[in-house]
Amino acid sequence: xxxxxxxxxxxxxxxxxxxxxxxxxxxxxxxxxxxxxxxxxxxxxxxxxxxxxxxxxxxxxxxxxxxxxxxxxxxxxxxxxxxxxxxxxxxxxxxxxxxxxxxxxxxxxxxxxxxxxxxxxxxxxxxxxxxxxxxxxxxxxxxxxxxxxxxxxxxxxxxxxxxxxxxxxxx
Amino acid sequence: xxxxxxxxxxxxxxxxxxxxxxxxxxxxxxxxxxxxxxxxxxxxxxxxxxxxxxxxxxxxxxxxxxxxxxxxxxxxxxxxxxxxxxxxxxxxxxxxxxxxxxxxxxxxxxxxxxxxxxxxxxxxxxxxxxxxxxxxxxxxxxxxxxxxxxxxxxxxxxxxxxxxxxxxxxxxxxxxxxxxxxxxxxxxxxxxxxxxxxxxxxxxxxxxxxxxxxxxxxxxxxxxxxxxxxxxxxxxxxxxxxxxxxxxxxxxxxxxxxxxxxxxxxxxxxxxxxxxxxxxxxxxxxxxxxxxxxxxxxxxxxxxxxxxxxxxxxxxxxxxxxxxxxxxxxxxxxxxxxxxxxxxxxxxxxxxxxxxxxxxxxxxxxxxxxxxxxxxxxxxxxxxxxxxxxxxxxxxxxxxxxxxxxxxxxxxxxxxxxxxxxxxxxxxxxxxxxxxxxxxxxxxxxxxxxxxxxxxxxxxxxxxxxxxxxxxxxxxxxxxxxxxxxxxxxxxxxxxxxxxxxxxxxxxxxxxxxxxxxxxxxxxxxxxxxxxxxxxxxxxxxxxxxxxxxx
Numbered sequence: 069x070x071x072x073x074x075x076x077x078x079x080x081x082x083x084x085x086x087x088x089x090x091x092x093x094x095x096x097x098x099x100x101x102x103x104x105x106x107x108x109x110x111x112x113x114x115x116x117x118x119x120x121x122x123x124x125x126x127x128x129x130x131x132x133x134x135x136x137x138x139x140x141x142x143x144x145x146x147x148x149x150x151x152x153x154x155x156x157x158x159x160x161x162x163x164x165x166x167x168x169x170x171x172x173x174x175x176x177x178x179x180x181x182x183x184x185x186x187x188x189x190x191x192x193x194x195x196x197x198x199x200x201x202x203x204x205x206x207x208x209x210x211x212x213x214x215x216x217x218x219x220x221x222x223x224x225x226x227x228x229x230x231x232x233x234x235x236x237x238x239x
Numbered sequence: 240x241x242x243x244x245x246x247x248x249x250x251x252x253x254x255x256x257x258x259x260x261x262x263x264x265x266x267x268x269x270x271x272x273x274x275x276x277x278x279x280x281x282x283x284x285x286x287x288x289x290x291x292x293x294x295x296x297x298x299x300x301x302x303x304x305x306x307x308x309x310x311x312x313x314x315x316x317x318x319x320x321x322x323x324x325x326x327x328x329x330x331x332x333x334x335x336x337x338x339x340x341x342x343x344x345x346x347x348x349x350x351x352x353x354x355x356x357x358x359x360x361x362x363x364x365x366x367x368x369x370x371x372x373x374x375x376x377x378x379x380x381x382x383x384x385x386x387x388x389x390x391x392x393x394x395x396x397x398x399x400x401x402x403x404x405x406x407x408x409x410x411x412x413x414x415x416x417x418x419x420x421x422x423x424x425x426x427x428x429x430x431x432x433x434x435x436x437x438x439x440x441x442x443x444x445x446x447x448x449x450x451x452x453x454x455x456x457x458x459x460x461x462x463x464x465x466x467x468x469x470x471x472x473x474x475x476x477x478x479x480x481x482x483x484x485x486x487x488x489x490x491x492x493x494x495x496x497x498x499x500x501x502x503x504x505x506x507x508x509x510x511x512x513x514x515x516x517x518x519x520x521x522x523x524x525x526x527x528x529x530x531x532x533x534x535x536x537x538x539x540x541x542x543x544x545x546x547x548x549x550x551x552x553x554x555x556x557x558x559x560x561x562x563x564x565x566x567x568x569x570x571x572x573x574x575x576x577x578x579x580x581x582x583x584x585x586x587x588x589x590x591x592x593x594x595x596x597x598x599x600x601x602x603x604x605x606x607x608x609x610x611x612x613x614x615x616x617x618x619x620x621x622x623x624x625x626x627x628x629x630x631x632x633x634x635x636x637x638x639x640x641x642x643x644x645x646x647x648x649x650x651x652x653x654x655x656x657x658x659x660x661x662x663x664x665x666x667x668x669x670x671x672x673x674x675x676x677x678x679x680x681x682x683x684x685x686x687x688x689x690x691x692x693x694x695x696x697x698x699x700x701x702x703x704x705x706x707x708x709x710x711x712x713x714x715x716x717x718x719x720x721x722x723x724x725x726x727x728x729x730x731x732x733x734x735x736x737x738x739x740x741x742x743x744x745x746x747x748x749x750x751x752x753x754x755x756x757x758x759x760x761x762x763x764x765x766x767x768x769x770x771x772x773x774x775x776x777x778x779x780x781x782x783x784x785x786x787x788x789x790x
Contacts, residue, residue, distance in 0.1 A: 149277055209256070213394075215391060
């Protein structure tokens with residue numbers, strides 16, 4: 069499954085470590101929420117980078133104390149009709165100030181890319197190779213946005229106000 | 240009318256090109272039907288019994304003549320020459336070909352209409368009072384706020400994959416014509432003691448298999464806070480609404496299971512953390528939206544012009560005028576309702592030729608504006624009273640002047656088993672038969688206001704729960720049966736109707752309705768006691784007795 073990061077297909081530096089597998093001392097790992105919370109104190113002192121895969125039915129508040137020590141938070145779309153992780157992503161970015169990698173996993177199709185970017189995701193485990201390859205073109209599809217989110221894109225309402233101000237200034 | 244600007248136009252064109260790509264990927268097999276399903280639904284495309292059905296939004300029920308002509312064009316070019324107006328200010332086309340859909344959408348986008356989010360598990364078309372901006376006594380035009388919500392809910396990055404569909408309705412009048420109490424979020428605009436505009440917010444109303452009347456979650460939300468408060472509700476729902484069972488996924492079930500107090504606390508807690516965010520709306524933004532609504536330059540005209548006095552001798556004209564024209568906030572003008580319920584016709588259908596003719600009449604008599612109501616009728620909102628006789632003749636000629644507005648034959652019905660793959664029973668032929676039974680205008684007038692609603696299955700698209708008489712099609716051993724309720728209503732006193740007894744077979748439905756009406760005529764306290772008031776006073780028992788005594 070290709071990973072898109074920084075707008076391009078990239079190698080995944082993070083090794084997915086199963087709950088019953090031995091924990092490597094160094095190197096970048098991605099582990100489950102249950103395993104992470106079970107030994108969060110020890111894990112956050114590891115030499116390597118640590119990422120956690122967070123289920124979409126668990127409150128992200130539980131993750132907040134550890135956010136500044138995490139390199140990746142991977143949120144889950146069990147199928148693309150299940151949109152809970154969009155809310156989790158916005159909470160992590162906009163309310164809790166998480167600045168690490170926010171990764172979309174599960175059934176990720178190109179048709180969600182713009183929504184995901186707007187919600188704060190910056191890495192994508194994409195199901196289909198063709199969708200991953202289409203990433204750069206797909207995210208340029210929209211240039212107008214009605215809602216303010218934490219991604220910094222200016223909304224239509226505010227663009228109109230700016231236009232109005234510049235028209236007034238020119239008079 | 241709201242005028243789209245370059246930004247609004249750009250966005251819908253971008254949406255059309257995205258959908259074109261999605262259709263192309265589906266036709267080439269790159270997308271599976273399962274993947275494509277959600278994407279097409281979000282663009283208003285259902286797969287029905289015979290073909291794809293295409294649902295186009297008419298936000299808050301306002302159309303320009305140019306837009307209506309374009310709908311006629313779509314009906315003619317891509318469909319079979321007609322369209323069906325729904326109970327949520329949408330129009331449906333029943334015979335669209337998938338490969339032609341992107342072109343149909345592009346044709347609509349030219350005049351600023353679209354099909355975004357007219358189905359699927361997202362926020363649907365924002366509906367409002369079809370007389371917004373012209374109803375006497377209205378506090379202010381609710382479409383300003385409807386438009387703000389339309390923009391806010393369009394392609395929302397967080398709420399495009401909710402547990403289930405989500406519907407908003409807004410009213411700014413004492414008499415609720417938008418059925419806000421049976422919506423996921425209902426908004427009643429009013430001014431508080433300080434004279435500030437805000438909303439009573441209701442949540443968790445809805446019909447379907449588990450009907451609920453919406454409950455007040457907050458008595459007053461200031462207009463500045465409308466979007467942040469709505470976002471808080473949607474966020475709580477997105478995270479905690481049930482996704483394990485499609486029949487329990489609407490917000491009404493979450494509100495019911497948590498209780499309104501606990502749900503309100505969750506929302507309040509969420510809202511307090513973001514009410515001062517970028518979602519706060521300042522007055523300049525509201526004024527910007529308001530400035531893009533244009534209003535007609537009304538003339539000073541007499542209330543009783545000579546043309547009306549002269550026409551008063553024609554009983555047919557008078558019957559229509561008394562039934563289908565309504566007071567306007569400006570003296571000398573009237574709101575004219577166009578009945579799409581001709582005797583023997585399917586409720587809510589209009590042909591392309593009718594749509595074109597109505598668009599021309601709107602240009603001539605109504606400042607180029609048309610409205611669409613949830614009762615599946617159209618309205619011309621700004622007609623000078625002196626023009627009523629001439630307009631009536633023109634409307635009568637094209638078959639949309641049946642004087643049955645709000646009467647027993649002004650039936651709301653879903654498409655039913657004639658079109659819909661979900662239906663258990665037919666709706667349209669039941670409605671057609673009822674319009675024939677009550678074709679005599681004097682009889683219908685004697686009966687007075689009476690809303691009959693018909694749904695062909697438990698999903699309740701015909702809003703049978705809130706019909707004064709509600710008819711619900713069910714299937715028993717492969718045969719169509721119908722449950723009958725009385726006492727439902729969708730206005731400010733919204734209530735769910737009560738079942739009167741066992742379901743009756745298809746052939747008996749019209750007889751049963753006639754029996755109920757006869758019982759009412761015999762039992763009403765005065766000629767002006769409406770059916771719905773008589774049911775309230777008497778309960779269902781006398782109607783049950785009358786219907787089942789001989790069955």
